Amino acid sequence: MGKDKDKIISEVTSGEYKYGFYSDIEMEQIPKGLSEDVVRIISKKKNEPDWLLEFRLKAFRHWQTMKMPEWANLIIPKINYQDIIFYSAPKQKAKYESIDDIDPELKKTFDKLGIPLEEQKHLAGVAVDAVMDSVSVKTTFRETLAESGIIFCSFSDAVKEYPDLVKRYMGTVVPYTDNFFASLNSAVFSDGSFCYIPKGVRCPMELSTYFRINAASTGQFERTLLVADEESYVSYLEGCTAPMRDENQLHAAIVEIIAENNAEVKYSTVQNWYPGDKNGKGGIFNFVTKRGLCRGENSKISWTQIETGSAITWKYPSCILKGDNSTGEFYSVAVVNNHQQADTGTKMIHIGKNTKSTIVSKGISAGQGQNSYRGLVKVLKNAMGARNYSQCDSLLLGDKCGAHTFPYIEVDNQTAIVEHEATTSKIGEDQIFYCNQRGISTEGAIGLIVNGYAREVINKLPMEFAVEAQKLLQISLEGSVG
């Protein structure tokens, strides 16, 4: 059966990327390359106020002094920043007043992705901000949400309509000096989502942003800012896809979350950027800075990520637990197949008293993929009663892939309890056989076992997306075990 199993595994894992199509939409682009002028052009195109241009320029000047980080367990080809288009937007009227104003081709694209822009067609209870390349094309349910005082709009709109809120919060969690890619983003970010949940409001629906890279040679640099005021709650989801191309495309995003007293934010990601082909050609470089600040007491930020796409993933959604009794969570499933590489994990910084954090990371490596978990749990001196539990498991499918675990634990308080556990093993032959004996094909068995392995994390996703995530997991492993 050995050979058959290998064959099946390789069939299971060689599934085609479903979202690899390209839409022919009339685009407005600026020439390739990066300079202070380009930063000014982007800002001007968006009619931005001076303070924001200033912010971009400071970030750009700082970025010029920086070097790309090399500490990750990744092999990253040299990126030529002069060969990237930093602004690319579907040509449009000044503003879509109604759904009929949207380019039908654009609508078709999002329909194909399962993200209809018409509210009546959309999944009940999910509001979507659809972003293509550099700009937001449509935010659904804006008006419905506004009734309960919730602001959910594109970042550009927020700059115009709620400049005070943006000014107050932007860059407070991820400063423009934070790291190489965060600085780059701060200089050239094009759009993204903004969300503000007022005091005491439980957001009545899932909010989500759907990111689509479409144009060739472009980079995508979006920025999301999510503020949950006191006693509020929101669940937020992002999804991402891109066309299949032989070139690598850069995606360097920033997500900032602020949770005030007793607020709770759930942030889920189903990342399915184009991972490159079987030989490792093409695919997205996904270099993302995501960080949440539990500023208030009893606040909670929970990250859930299903990472199946991208040629290279470099991503560490983190929580700064500043408020007393605040909680940070990180649940992750990261799959690498073929030649994909991932270096992903989290940072939990315990500053406040009785802060708690949980980390559950499930890595799955197949093909020639290399998967690293990298995490930091840091307990500062005054974080009395801090508590962390981390579990990082790795599953290996095949003998050409790798699984690596790099946890950093720094404890400076005697009342803290920090526990880290990790295991690495291959998929169990006896488990597969047991399933076979019950009539389940090896392909089905691998799917079952992998989904069982990842279940703890998938269960954390909003219902509507858990099923999608399961399917995605199966698809991304298709053709993997060999």
Add this chain to the structure above:
Amino acid sequence: MSALNERTERYYTLYKDNIKRISESSSPYINSFREAAIGRFNELGIPTKKNETYKYTSLDTFFNHDFKSCFIPVAQDFVKAEEFRCDVTDLDAHGIVLLNGFYPTIHDKLRELPGGIWIGSLNEAAKKFSKKIEMHYGKYAEDDKDGLVHLNTAMASDGVFIYVPEDVVLKKPIQIVNLVQSDEDIFNQHRNLIIVEKNADVTLIVCDHTLSPQKFLTNGVTEIYVGENSHFDIIRVQNEHNNAGKITHTFIHQERNSVASSNNITLHGGLVRNSTHHYLGGEGAESYSYGLYLADKFQHVDNYVNVNHAFPNCTSNQLFKGVLDDMATGAFNGRIFVRKDAQGTLAYQKNSSILLTDDAKMDTKPQLEIYADDVRCSHGATVGQLDENALFYLQSRGINKREARLMLMFGFAHDVIQNIKVEALRERMDNLVMQRLKGELSRCASCMVKCG
């Protein structure tokens, strides 16, 4: 050569000033490594916190100190072994006494133990065992990326040599008592080579003590070859004063079906850094790496362990535990590396620490890097306090809280101690650990250094 930073330059100068004297007493073969090694050192420099494997340990207080010279052993009288009543010398063992890592006398520099085992000074042995030394010297430490290993290769003038021939089982352990004593602050580098041939079995105990209050910095390298089917245990008991810096680099190279263990028991020391490298170089090899650190005041203990699974069906296990009191800091950096073809690997790693005060600090970094799929690897790390439920359970049986805490801490530490196979030493260690935990052993009981 590009410009060296000031610190590297200082040690390079020290090398240039002393190399003639060092070379004169060494064998040509050992001397042949020196030039390349100092070149490597100049490239790598003295590790800083920027170096990933020294992330949590600053060597500044020691390497910024201006040691007037490097220590080069000369024959001299010093406190004799008999006069030195170390707490662990009551072992039934083949004992030798070293001064600052070197043989202190001219006589008896190389002697034979039962079964044709030879033990002595590396320089002395270079004549009699030149072939063996050429086969093994420098082979296991050579590729290391730690500048200090190369500094040692460049400058170490002597050290201990042990040769265990095929099929020899030595019942009594070999015990090295290493006394550190000088009238001035010294920087001290010795180099040890231990060769255990096929089917042999030997246990080595190394006890370090400081006898004078001067500032000491030791940078020692030990290379150990463990042949096919052989069994080798090394147990280190480190008990030095607060002004002593101790850096050890141990490279254990194992052949197929061999079993080797290393156990670093750190009872006391100003700054202790133990790097232990286990290379599983043949199928069926087993390696065990243990460590226990009990630190208080401003002491710092760092254990770096690197287990390299290069062949299939090998087993490794790491267990490091520690209790940190006062302002003491600890670091653990363990790495399991499983090569592509090392199928059937079993590898485990655990680090647990207890912090007794708010000022104590522990940083731990257990790592797995796995490139084979048929493996079972796991690691775990915990930092915390004593288990409250267990404490309560003991108290509910009538044991007072202080005693209950001691019992739990002792139990915690015993987990490491119990792996010592030499019974007398194991008991002695349990005892010393108990005293240490009670605060009765802030220094070795008979130590004349009032380092407090």
Add this chain to the structure above:
Amino acid sequence: MLAIENLKVEIDGKKILKGISLEVKAGEIHAIMGPNGSGKSTLAAVLAGREFAMVTEGTVTYMGKNLLDMPPEERSKEGIFLGFQYPIEIPGVSMVNFMKTAVNEHRKHKGLEPLSASDFLKMMRDKKELVEIDSKLANRSVNEGFSGGEKKKNEIFQMAMLEPELAILDETDSGLDIDALRIVANGVNRIKRPDTSAIVITHYQRLLDFIVPDVVHVLYDGRIVKTAGKELAHELEKKGYDWIKKEVDKNNLS
């Protein structure tokens, strides 16, 4: 239904089965007994398609087809069920999900539509009663944290769900107390239909008090050395295996 002819099997180059011939007709229950290490579990493993055992000679025909050509899941779907001696734990996979997948694979094989969720749950409920299994077990991961008895009951429950033509029960009685044994055996008896068959592998006769065999075989040193009716089981219970060993060894010498 099942015909084994001159089956020879090696594991890691060691001969375990040295020429087994056996025919099981529809509706029959065969017991295979024998001392430890005689090859009983290997036979079960080979019939279910376990990989580690290598067939070097012989044929196995099941329902007119060459069984040895089929992958394990195919054998399952064709109606062969193996009750494992040591059921496997699969963390994170719920019993419901596991069984639903298996049942629907079987249905697909038979050209049937998959069961609706409610029909499936009803089926689970009915079958659980049959084997007196705790309904909470269904919500847990497959065999994870189950006691020995629970694991064995779970095997019989799965058998009830999959309704096999030929059940092979590998030491299903081991590790069970008498009450659990009775429950397990009753379950087997209730599931069995007049036209389905079973091979019961056991070390002891006590299971055969509940599941009454038509034929009893004694397996020793990789060969079937004795075949008789159910009375043979009682004889073995009284006299142990030694007399058979002696008989065989004597024949070998002469």
